[in-house]
Amino acid sequence: MASSHGTPPVFNNKVIAWIDHRLPIFSYIEKEYHTFPTPRNFNYFWNFGAIATVMLVLMIATGVVLATNYTPHVLMAFDSVERIDRDVPQGWLIRDLHMNGASFFFIAVYVHIFRGMYYGSYKAPRELLWILGVVIFLLMMATAFMGYVLPWGQMSFWGATVITSLFSAIPVVGDSIVTWLWGGFSIGNPTLNRFYALHYLLPFVIVAVVALHVVALHVHGSNNPTGIDPKGPQDTVPFHPYYTMKDGFGVVVFLIVYSLVVFFAPDMLGDAANYIPADPLVTPTHIVPEWYFLPFYAILRAVPDKLGGVIAMFGAIAVLFILPWLDTSRVRSCTFRPIYKWFMLLLVADVVVLGWCGYNPPAGFFIPLSQVATLYYFFHFLILLPILGKIERPLPMPPSIADAVLKKKAG
Amino acid sequence: MRRLIVSGAIALAALVAGTGAVVLAAGTEVHPKHQHWHFQGPFGTYDRAAAQRGYQIYAEVCSACHSLSLLAYRNLMELGLTDNQVKGLIKDIVVPDLNDDGQPIERPARLSDRFRKPFPNELAAAAANNGKAPPDLSVIVKAREGGADYIYSLLTGYVPYDKLTPAQIKEFSIGKDDNFNTYFPGHRIAMAPPLADDKVTYADGTKATLDREASDVTEFLAWASEPWMEDRKRTGVRVILFLLALAGLMYAVKRQVWADKH
């Protein structure tokens, strides 16, 4: 039954054959997840797409169950979350999985994005694949932000106030937009209700975009650490069992780290102030968003102008959309880019520094630091990337993936 | 891949070294006293006896001003008390309710009732306490940076007015009737020192020192913040062991599958 790519599979089981003749789901699975030719040289960075998918499914499953016990009302939301923890059978488990799951979903996606950037996976012919990925990232940010509002603690309330107020920076219509977002004159019950509705809806939109992301991926197949396209069967292996097993192993290792946090430090990534019920009259001394937003939050605060800060923050994500056209290099992978490789790692350090600036109050030394880091961020994408691609001389590349693998084995 | 990890590690190490220096320079705030708690660590459990004494402190001292609204009296059975023991503890407590005619009444508390609140609502609580309602204590240990250490430090961190230096009095504008607490942000705290030696007479005969009282009530409040903690850790140990076994098997399978490609 293991057919080679291209010829339709023959199913011996009559029921499967009957269904497949009318709705070819089994042919699809066979073609896309079994015999699908996949570069044979993936490293463990290539696990993170599968890991992110597992986290998405886990977030939806835990989220749906949490929704059966949660009450989206300003007077009851905080207590209903505590009731899930205290009274609902194993409710604490589902909630700890969900609230830490958001963080681990972002960890998986950030590693996935880094891998795409380091190995040039966004370059032709995978530009749309990359753009769909950025869309998923944006949807995730919106979903996570609204989800964080639901427990209705102090950070929920004030985080929502600060982030929605960003839109007031828009000239002329800004204030009307904010009032429209809130459904009132401040964050209140209408806001909580609509955030709940959208927080339930958006994950399914993410699922749809992920489906498009996978379809786009399977048109030209995966990139690989060398960035060289496979030239024949000697360069690829069937997806199953080679990568199903490798992904499975990677997923389990990731779940171990995730479980350590869920079971032994469930509040490590959260903020203590979110265990204080929302109080519209008292702002916490130090408002910080969840860690996965910190670099963007730092960019927002680095610009000493309200509208400018908002533009810079959204620009930091917008620049990712045009990344495939900013990179002028003719090789994909940083493995063969001796200079850019270091700048790529510097960008990672820069984003970590931005995150650290975002975590700390905007005072003293953090103000210039965040400004320098913000400048580097944009310098990297808008200036360095287009110029360096033209002047950098790539390292000699092996003629094929198989050659690269054999050479590595020998050396 | 290996080279990538190495260079990443170098970059991270440089970063950590840089940030460490800055953090040291910035650290001027008072950190809570570090205590050893029975419930800390991956296998830690609540000290039932201490938590029961802590409930006595809450009931006799804290509950005059602080609510514990997320807990029900039935929850006390999780501290190792039988239902009759809990009924004995709450036999004098009355809770507000409505009678059949909709008139407010007070009736004896039942196991299923939430803890009685000292004030009917937030506004009344604020009015009775110089304009600021005392915080609910249900999740106080999770709601403060420093957790149990902070609560314990706060309860034992009062400095009487005559022991303060003139510089402290001036810097934090402390009056004769104000309370100075070493660990409270800004040091001026509305709550008068709640505990003292022999503030209560422990039912189990333990000597009630200030230190004992503070650590007992903190143990109780830590439990109140997360009564399911022991279940969480137990489940965690099982899940991790299971996943380690599964990871080992998956790795063996993966190696087997890839044997002819490496």
Added chain:
Amino acid sequence: MASSSVPADGHGDPTRRDFLMVATGALGAVGAAAVAWPFINNLNPAADTLALASIEVNVKPIELGQAITVSWRGKPVFIRHRTAENIKEAVAVPMSELPDPQTDASRVTDTAKKVRPEWLIMIGVCTHLGCVPLGNKPGQDKGPYGGWYCPCHGSAYDTSGRIRKGPAPLNLAIPQYLFLSDSLVRIG
């Protein structure tokens, strides 16, 4: 299916490989089942709901001939302090006249088998289509048999809460209850 697609070119002993696959698959299946349970268990009644599964009622304030309604598990429970006349009337009814034959004594026995004819404790939900019958409060229509009367479809119950006339098929249900003392009863 998984093992059939592993290239069989001599790497590893096939039985060992099959064993590994089966063991991993089995462990994975156990894990999946274990993960499914908390999701299902989450929808079971929560501890605060269960804490209200039984309630204690002080019946001392109910005067002779009066009744109260208490809420138990989301349903009304009628507690009537019956007069000697009520009891006599209920006991006198011949079984042959009852659509759902039950003696009066069997309806006033608590879980400790103690009979207290003066206290009738019933779930106040008509056994026809779930309306709450009238007759528990003074001044309400008690129906032709002096007990309760369901206004929805005209079912009439006697002083023992037994169906006498109308579409309801069964007597008003008796919950499990136990008198903890002469004045305190635990329902549920």
